[in-house]
Amino acid sequence: MNPASNDVAGARPFGCYEHGQLENIRARISLYPAVSQEYGRQQQLAGQFAAREAAVPLSGLGAFRVEPFVFKVPDGTAFLKLAVQVQGRGVARIGGVRLTHSQLGLPVALINGDFRQALKGWTQEPGSGSRVALEQLAGGGSGLQPSGITPAGGEPEEEVRCVRISNEAEDGITVLRYEERLPVTAGDYYGIQTELSLEAPLDNGGIRTGVTFLDEDGLPLGPEQRGPLFNRPTLTNWAYLLEAAGAEGNLYMVSGEDHYAARAGRKLQYMLADMRQGMDIFRRDGWHDDDTYGAVHIGRGLAAVSVIYDQIAGSGALTAGEIEVLHSDLRYIAAMMMDTAYYRFDLETFPDEKGGKRSNWNADRATGLGVYALLFPQEPESAGYLEHACSVVDWQLAEVVDQEGAWPENVRYHGAVLHRYFLFFVLLKRLQGMDYFRHPKVKAMYRFLIGIVTAEDIIQGGHDAGPVLLTPAVGDANVQEKWFRLLGYAAPFYAEEDPHLSAEMVWTWKHGGAPVQDTGAFPLPLVALLYSQPDLPEQQPALHSVHYPGIGYAIFRSGEQNLRNYAIYEASPLTYHAHHDEGHFSIWADGVPLTLDAGTGGYYNGDRHWYVSGAAHNIVQFADGSGGYADGPLQSVCREVLFTEELDYARSLIPDTLAGEYERNFLYIKAGFDAYLVWDRIEGGADSVWNLHTLSTEADISGQGIEAAALGGMRLSAHIAEPVSPVITAGEGAVGGAYPLAAQQHFRVHGNAGEDYVVLLHPHTATAPLLGLEPLLCEDAGGGVRVYKISRADGAWCVAAINGSGHTRRVRIPGGVPLRVLGTEGAEAAIDGHAAEDILTLEPGTIQIAVPQ
Numbered sequence: 092m093n094p095a096s097n098d099v100a101g102a103r104p105f106g107c108y109e110h111g112q113l114e115n116i117r118a119r120i121s122l123y124p125a126v127s128q129e130y131g132r133q134q135q136l137a138g139q140f141a142a143r144e145a146a147v148p149l150s151g152l153g154a155f156r157v158e159p160f161v162f163k164v165p166d167g168t169a170f171l172k173l174a175v176q177v178q179g180r181g182v183a184r185i186g187g188v189r190l191t192h193s194q195l196g197l198p199v200a201l202i203n204g205d206f207r208q209a210l211k212g213w214t215q216e217p218g219s220g221s222r223v224a225l226e227q228l229a230g231g232g233s234g235l236q237p238s239g240i241t242p243a244g245g246e247p248e249e250e251v252r253c254v255r256i257s258n259e260a261e262d263g264i265t266v267l268r269y270e271e272r273l274p275v276t277a278g279d280y281y282g283i284q285t286e287l288s289l290e291a292p293l294d295n296g297g298i299r300t301g302v303t304f305l306d307e308d309g310l311p312l313g314p315e316q317r318g319p320l321f322n323r324p325t326l327t328n329w330a331y332l333l334e335a336a337g338a339e340g341n342l343y344m345v346s347g348e349d350h351y352a353a354r355a356g357r358k359l360q361y362m363l364a365d366m367r368q369g370m371d372i373f374r375r376d377g378w379h380d381d382d383t384y385g386a387v388h389i390g391r392g393l394a395a396v397s398v399i400y401d402q403i404a405g406s407g408a409l410t411a412g413e414i415e416v417l418h419s420d421l422r423y424i425a426a427m428m429m430d431t432a433y434y435r436f437d438l439e440t441f442p443d444e445k446g447g448k449r450s451n452w453n454a455d456r457a458t459g460l461g462v463y464a465l466l467f468p469q470e471p472e473s474a475g476y477l478e479h480a481c482s483v484v485d486w487q488l489a490e491v492v493d494q495e496g497a498w499p500e501n502v503r504y505h506g507a508v509l510h511r512y513f514l515f516f517v518l519l520k521r522l523q524g525m526d527y528f529r530h531p532k533v534k535a536m537y538r539f540l541i542g543i544v545t546a547e548d549i550i551q552g553g554h555d556a557g558p559v560l561l562t563p564a565v566g567d568a569n570v571q572e573k574w575f576r577l578l579g580y581a582a583p584f585y586a587e588e589d590p591h592l593s594a595e596m597v598w599t600w601k602h603g604g605a606p607v608q609d610t611g612a613f614p615l616p617l618v619a620l621l622y623s624q625p626d627l628p629e630q631q632p633a634l635h636s637v638h639y640p641g642i643g644y645a646i647f648r649s650g651e652q653n654l655r656n657y658a659i660y661e662a663s664p665l666t667y668h669a670h671h672d673e674g675h676f677s678i679w680a681d682g683v684p685l686t687l688d689a690g691t692g693g694y695y696n697g698d699r700h701w702y703v704s705g706a707a708h709n710i711v712q713f714a715d716g717s718g719g720y721a722d723g724p725l726q727s728v729c730r731e732v733l734f735t736e737e738l739d740y741a742r743s744l745i746p747d748t749l750a751g752e753y754e755r756n757f758l759y760i761k762a763g764f765d766a767y768l769v770w771d772r773i774e775g776g777a778d779s780v781w782n783l784h785t786l787s788t789e790a791d792i793s794g795q796g797i798e799a800a801a802l803g804g805m806r807l808s809a810h811i812a813e814p815v816s817p818v819i820t821a822g823e824g825a826v827g828g829a830y831p832l833a834a835q836q837h838f839r840v841h842g843n844a845g846e847d848y849v850v851l852l853h854p855h856t857a858t859a860p861l862l863g864l865e866p867l868l869c870e871d872a873g874g875g876v877r878v879y880k881i882s883r884a885d886g887a888w889c890v891a892a893i894n895g896s897g898h899t900r901r902v903r904i905p906g907g908v909p910l911r912v913l914g915t916e917g918a919e920a921a922i923d924g925h926a927a928e929d930i931l932t933l934e935p936g937t938i939q940i941a942v943p944q
Contacts, residue, residue, distance in 0.1 A: 106401045106466040106518060107617060108344075117345055120620060125607045129619050130345070132608065133338035140335040141354065147228075149361045153331035154288045155186045155253075159697035160300045160318030161193055161282040167312060170272040170305040174315070175285055179296020179322075180261045184226065186253040186286035188269070188300075194279040196692060196701030196825030197834060202271060206252050212270050217256075218263035226255040253288070261295045272305060278719070282697025283318070288325045297322030329362035329369075330383045330613060333395055336362065337616035340402040344617075352406035355399055360413060362396060363420035370424065374433040382694075386434035387452035390459030391613040393424055394514055397463045398617055418470075421463065425476060428460050436483070448483070449491050451500060454508045457483035458515040465518045481525075484512065488532040493641030495542075496535025500667035501566035501642070502543065503691070506574035507611075509536050513581060514615060517622075520584070528584045534592060537581060540574060541599045541632050543644065546657035546679035550802050550830060552604075560603040563659045563677060564688040565644060567668035569827040573610050575603030579623040586627055594630035601629060636734040636759075638741075640664075645732055647739040647759040656680050656765060656854075660757045662729035662743035671722035673745045674755040675708040678767065680854030683803040684786050687835065690827025698825075706837075707824055709784060711848065713749035714777040723747045730754070737762035738913035738940055751775025751845075756938050762913060763887060766862055770938055771848040772895055781840040781848045783809055786826065790836055792819050797838050802831065804857050810864045812879055813849040814842050847895060851881065860884035869902050876900050876933065889913070889942045894933035904929045909944030 108116060120130045143152055164171070173190065177183045187205040191198055202212040206225065215223045256265045275281060283300045297320030304312045339355035342348070369384030382388060400417060403409070409417070427433050434456060438447040447453065461480030464473040487508075492498055498505040516527040527533055540562070547558035551571070561570045578596040585593035600606075600623075609619045634653045638645045643663025650656040657679040661672050670691075678685045689707035692698035705712045705722040712720035724746050733740040739759040747753050756770040773779065785807050787799035797809040797819065811817045818841040823834040842848060853862045863882040867890065872878065875896030882888040890910070894900050904910060909928040931939055 106522065107398060107621065113344065116621065120345065123623070123625055125605060125625065126620055126623065129607045130341070133341055133616055136335055137338045137342055137351070137354070140332075144354070149332065149357065150326040151290075153327040154290070154325050155184070155286050156288070156321075156325045157284050157286050157696055158298070158300075158318075158321045159282050159284050159695065160302075161280060161697040161700070162302060162316060162318075163280050164275050164277050165304055165312060166277050167306055168275060168277045168304040169307045170309065171275050171281075172269065172272055172303045172305065173283060174266050174268040174301045174303075176299050176301060176317070177256045177258060177265045177293070177296070178263070178299070178320075179293035180258050180263060181289070181291060181293040181296075183256045183293065183298055184228075184253045184288040185256065185267065185298075186288065188286070189284040190273065191282045191284065191698050192276075192279065193282045193697050193700035194276075194704075194706075195823065195834075196689065196698050196707070197823070199273060199281070201269065201273075204269075206254055210254070210267075214268040214270055216266040216268065218258055218260065218265050220259035221263050221265045222255075222257045223265060223267075224255050224257075226253055228253060253286075258293070258296075264296075272309060280700045282700075284696055287321060289321075289323065290326070291324055292322045296320070327361070327365075328383055329365040329392060330388065332358045332362055333392060334614050334616060336399050337395060337614070340399040341616055341620055343406060344402055349406055349408050352403035352408035355403050356409045356413065359396055359400055359403075359417060362392070363417060363424065366392060367420055367423055370427050370433065374427065374430065385452065386428065386436075386456040387450075388455075388613060389424065389428065390452075390455035390457070391511060393421075393428070393459035394462035394511065395613060395615055397421070397459075397466045398514075398615070401466045402617075418467075421467065422470065422472075425460060425463050425470075425472065428456055429476070429479070448486060451498070451504045451508050453483060454487060455511045458511045461515045462518060465515075465522050480515065481519075484515070484527070488530060492532045492536060493639075494535075495639045495641055496532065496537070496539035497639055497642040498536065499642050499665050501568050502562045502564075502574070503566075503568035503572060504668065505536070505539065506562070506572065506577060509540070509577055512536075513577065514618065517584070526588075528581070529588060534585075534589065537578065537592065537596060539639070540578060541595055542634070542637055543639070543646065543659075544599060544603070544634065545570070545659075546648075546650070547602065547654045547682050548679065548684060549682040550684060551828075556604070558682050560599065563644075564690040564827060565659060565661055565675075565677075566663075566670050566672065566688075567691045568688075569690040570684075570687070571827065571829040573604065573606040573608075575600045576606040576609065576619075576623075578603075579605065579607065579625075580618055581622070582627055583622060583624045586624075590628065591630070594628045595632040597625075597627045598629040598631050601625070636739045638729075638732045638734075640729060643727075643729065645729070645739075645741040645757075647734075649759070649761050649765065650681070655682055658757075658759055658767065660741045660743075662727050662741060664726055664728070666725040669725040670703045670708065671705040671725065672708040672710060673724055673727035674710045674743060674757075676757055676767075676769075677709075678807075678852070678854065680765070680805060680807075681803075681856070683801060683805040684828075684830070685799075685801050685805060685807040685854055686783065686785050687826055687828065689784070689825060689835070692825070692827075701825055702827075706782060707784075709782055711745075711747075711753065711755070711771050711773070711779050711781055713747055713779045715749065716777070720780050721749055733914050735914050740914060747776070749777045750779075754936065758891075758938065758940065760881070760889065760913070760940055762889065762942060764862065764881060764883065764889065765854065766881065767852040768881075768891055768938075768940075769848065769850045769852065770893055772936060773842075773845060773847055775845050778844050779842045779846070781842065781850065783838045783840070783850075784824065784826070784835040785838070786830060786832055787836050788832070790821070790838070792821065792838075799836060800857075806855050806857055806859075808851075808853040808855065808861055809838070810851040810853070810862070811840055811849075812851065812864055812866065813847050813877075814840070817841065849877070849879070849893065851879075867905055869905065872902050873898075873900050876902055878902060878904065889940055892931050892933055892939045892941065894935060894937055897935045899935060900933045902931050902933060904931065904941070910941040911944045913940045913942060
């Protein structure tokens with residue numbers, strides 16, 4: 092369609108490649124095993140959908156939704172019973188029911204919640220004239236999450252068993268009751284996720300979930316509490332078909348067989364009609380949980396469907412009438428993307444991430460519109476759309492992406508935005524000669540992705556593969572997201588212009604597992620086949636401890652080539668997609684994850700209570716006066732960062748309204764100790780709790796410490812110096828990351844109002860001796876000053892001197908040994924500018940680590 096392509100006479104040009112390149116594309120699929128494997132996966136995916144389409148119309152392929160009902164358990168409750176109610180005339184299907192302890196992110200086991208054992212464990216109460224029956228659905232597939240996203244690469248089930256409920260009377264009510272009493276914790280949040288399907292709304296009714304709360308004796312504490320009625324058709328969402336349509340477009344590209352183009356064409360017709368309908372509702376009602384019809388996802392979808400149409404439009408598989416309808420639908424969608432009643436792209440500020448110029452939503456909206464304009468240049472509005480898309484990207488690169496190249500939300504959205512920029516930039520360069528890859532901020536975005544890599548994780552790598560680099564889970568992100576695929580896609584575009592950057596991108600991509608498949612929401616199957624080039628030169632980047640102040644990450648590294656030990660500390664000035672995690676830290680040692688950010692759950696399915704909460708992170712929480720602990724602030728101020736060969740250090744002010752003043756000091760003591768010291772300086776305020784999560788299978792709790800048995804034969808010891816007589820409680824909470832453990836152990840150290848926390852965290856192997864920690868009595872220390880000695884089994888030691896007072900203090904360390912303060916470039920401890928053998932000068936509110944001179 093685009094005249095910029097050089098094509099054989101009479102052949103319709105493509106946007107992403109030329110006819111003359113097809114043989115090379117076919118050859119590279121055979122040449123590169125990873126690309127060949129991905130193409131095989133796409134063949135399998137297309138085949139699965141073809142088999143299902145033979146039995147089920149497109150509208151019924153993904154006809155289930157997962158509807159959540161989140162509730163708080165009232166005081167006095169010991170158990171609950173749950174039920175699903177279908178009210179009104181018509182037919183409803185229930186595919187399964189799940190219960191989640193939202194406060195912990197953990198599932199509550201249900202007997203036969205998926206109806207695999209018929210109705211075992213369930214009681215049916217059909218209304219007059221109603222019928223309840225089990226039904227096998229050929230190709231029914233699992234239910235979409237409320238946001239409509241189907242994970243890429245998921246293998247749909249051939250047959251799905253569900254419960255079919257038919258009410259003949261308009262006032263008919265049928266109830267399925269789960270028989271078992273389920274123990275719950277009063278005061279906590281839980282969520283029921285019901286997988287349901289409606290071909291048409293029920294007359295005078297809908298589907299809802301109910302819970303009855305019971306006391307210790309099993310007696311009801313009140314009437315059944317019910318969730319909202321669900322009563323709208325659950326026909327297949329456009330997003331459910333997107334990856335399969337892309338795979339079919341690729342199969343046509345490689346094979347030239349028209350039946351692949353015909354199948355992709357049918358899906359395009361369905362998807363575009365569904366987009367239009369959903370966008371109309373979205374524009375009319377404003378933002379709602381089914382955000383696949385919002386500007387962010389429609390932007391991604393518009394780019395993808397434009398590419399798929401471009402691949403098949405010249406095949407002859409579509410009639411002239413079908414082509415005109417597709418063009419009309421695309422025009423309608425593109426026009427609405429410029430409608431501020433649909434999305435406020437004109438605002439520089441907005442109350443949340445779902446609007447405004449700064450949002451990742453706007454990046455995806457604009458680049459999707461830009462891809463459409465590039466692939467449909469004959470459309471009257473395309474020139475204006477393209478100019479608009481470029482203006483949005485230019486503004487975001489100048490005003491949103493920070494000087495270090497970070498998209499200021501979190502890793503997840505840095506990757507998502509960079510991914511959508513990528514295809515737009517590729518087409519701009521190919522069709523217009525505009526090279527955004529040369530832009531300094533674009534290069535910085537790729538360098539940022541390289542610069543944040545974790546240690547080489549030996550647990551994620553597994554027994555059959557080497558260790559892999561990951562991107563850390565900070566805020567709204569998970570460590571298993573394969574963002575390094577973006578480096579593999581983009582490296583060829585720097586091979587000549589910036590070969591050094593290209594080589595570092597290739598090295599990082601390969602050491603991140605060399606992912607090729609485009610994973611996550613709304614994948615672009617074509618990019619996985621066209622762009623990665625494994626035979627490009629590679630070079631290991633120089634990785635050091637680093638601070639990214641704009642996004643708030645302080646990263647500490649050590650070990651061979653700085654790839655073995657890693658910690659990331661959160662001190663963010665941002666609130667985008669924020670979790671209550673200011674001051675959180677995650678730690679890897681010897682390539683093993685020891686304590687992690689919990690990650691993130693589904694946005695609207697009821698499990699995010701845990702992931703966004705302060706309790707899910709290694710932070711201090713303060714009592715809120717109601718018997719619980721409140722979530723902390725969404726932003727903090729990083730006051731100091733220091734990186735040296737022997738000591739890394741970060742200090743941040745965390746403005747918690749429940750504390751008089753709260754500052755966290757996080758130190759990585761290298762110098763032969765490889766331990767972390769955390770000092771939380773707290774002035775006034777409420778009682779508090781110090782959270783620590785360990786990716787461990789078991790733990791021993793002593794009077795002053797916790798010894799957690801981590802994965803890979805590692806241990807994490809937590810020696811609690813303050814409070815002096817700590818109260819430690821234990822539990823567990825969910826963690827993302829595709830690790831062998833789905834939950835981390837969760838320890839809480841309880842403190843009184845105004846008490847500081849001083850905790851030494853020591854990663855070590857199971858057989859290695861522990862570090863010792865003991866207080867030193869310093870007679871001239873004065874109030875608020877404490878000194879601790881940290882010692883190794885071989886006799887090496889250092890001291891940690893803490894000045895919690897508001898005055899400068901000079902402290903003589905017992906023993907008369909000359910000391911050297913770490914982090915001062917080898918300078919001796921000094922008093923009045925002269926070397927002092929055993930005296931440390933401590934400024935107010937500071938901590939020093941000193942070793943024998």
